Amino acid sequence: DTGVSQDPRHKITKRGQNVTFRCDPISEHNRLYWYRQTLGQGPEFLTYFQNEAQLEKSRLLSDRFSAERPKGSFSTLEIQRTEQGDSAMYLCASSSSVGILRTQYFGPGTRLLVL
Amino acid sequence: GQQLNQSPQSMFIQEGEDVSMNCTSSSIFNTWLWYKQDPGEGPVLLIALYKAGELTSNGRLTAQFGITRKDSFLNISASIPSDVGIYFCAGGTDSNYQLIWGAGTKLIIKP
Numbered sequence: 001d002t003g004v005s006q007d008p009r010h011k012i013t014k015r016g017q018n019v020t021f022r023c024d025p026i027s028e029h030n031r032l033y034w035y036r037q038t039l040g041q042g043p044e045f046l047t048y049f050q051n052e053a054q055l056e057k058s059r060l061l062s063d064r065f066s067a068e069r070p071k072g073s074f075s076t077l078e079i080q081r082t083e084q085g086d087s088a089m090y091l092c093a094s095s096s097s098v099g100i101l102r103t104q105y106f107g108p109g110t111r112l113l114v115l
Numbered sequence: 116g117q118q119l120n121q122s123p124q125s126m127f128i129q130e131g132e133d134v135s136m137n138c139t140s141s142s143i144f145n146t147w148l149w150y151k152q153d154p155g156e157g158p159v160l161l162i163a164l165y166k167a168g169e170l171t172s173n174g175r176l177t178a179q180f181g182i183t184r185k186d187s188f189l190n191i192s193a194s195i196p197s198d199v200g201i202y203f204c205a206g207g208t209d210s211n212y213q214l215i216w217g218a219g220t221k222l223i224i225k226p
Contacts, residue, residue: 004157031212042118042203042216043158056212091157102207103148104214106157 002026004107006092012113013082020078021110025094032075033104034067035091036060043091049075050097082114121204121217128194129225136202136220137188144206147180147187148214152201161202162189191222199224 005024013019025032030051035043046065048056051072061067064082069075079086089111093104121138128134138147146165150158162173164180164187171178177190187206191198201221205214 006157033212040219042205042218043214045213048212089155089157093157102146102212103160103163105160106150109155109157111155 004092004094004105006090006107006110008110009108010111010113012115014115015082015084017082018078018080019082019112020076021090021092021112023075023077023092023094023107025074025092026105027073029094029096029105030072031095031097031102032069033093033095034075034077035093037089037091037109046077079112082112084114087112087114119204119206119215119217121220123220124218125221125223127223127225130194130196132194134191134194134198134222135188136204137186138204138206138217139186140206140215141185142206142215143184143208144215145184145209146207147178148205148207149176149178149187149189150203150205152203152219154200158203194222194224196224198222 007022032049034046037043047067049069064080067077089109091109092107095102095104119138119140149161152158162178167184168182169180175192201219203219204217207214
């Protein structure tokens with residue numbers, strides 16, 4: 001399977017704990033995106049990488065959130081000191097940067113529940 | 116943030132019926148994308164449109180990129196139970212990597 005993969009698929013944590021999610025994009029894609037989605041809503045943009053450079057961060061991304069893509073391949077999203085309001089589906093997408101290849105393909109998501 | 120106007124919000128239909136949903140925007144887009152999302156899963160790309168006026172089919176699905184570049188529609192013909200889910204439209208521009216999303220159309224098929 002050469003699609004976008006995310007790990008873990010589900011995470012339950014207690015408030016105040018740190019969590020880290022991983023995303024492996026489609027191998028030839030140089031762009032990687034993180035989104036957050038709550039029930040009944042479309043995905044909300046969090047941040048975007050082109051290769052290893054983080055080029056944009058949403059205002060939604062508080063200082064408790066950090067994302068990395070150290071070698072321009074996989075990416076991690078860490079949430080420190082989780083809060084109940086962080087409970088959501090975290091989606092990763094990847095794309096190329098050229099023409100119609102900019103279409104974004106999504107992974108299955110990581111569902112986070114903060115107790 | 117900015118959001119597309121997607122309608123209807125939900126649809127209750129009989130199996131075998133045709134379905135139509137649309138998205139409109141006050142802004143011009145260069146790309147219109149239609150995704151389907153099942154519960155607990157990520158959005159799956161159904162159809163991508165890159166040119167104003169373009170009409171594209173994918174099996175029983177047909178989507179069109181509006182000529183004004185401010186709207187798009189998705190039709191599903193002869194619906195089947197596995198069509199159940201939430202359908203999202205998303206618009207993109209050449210100058211901005213971000214997609215602008217609709218709020219989704221929830222499709223429910225009556226037994």
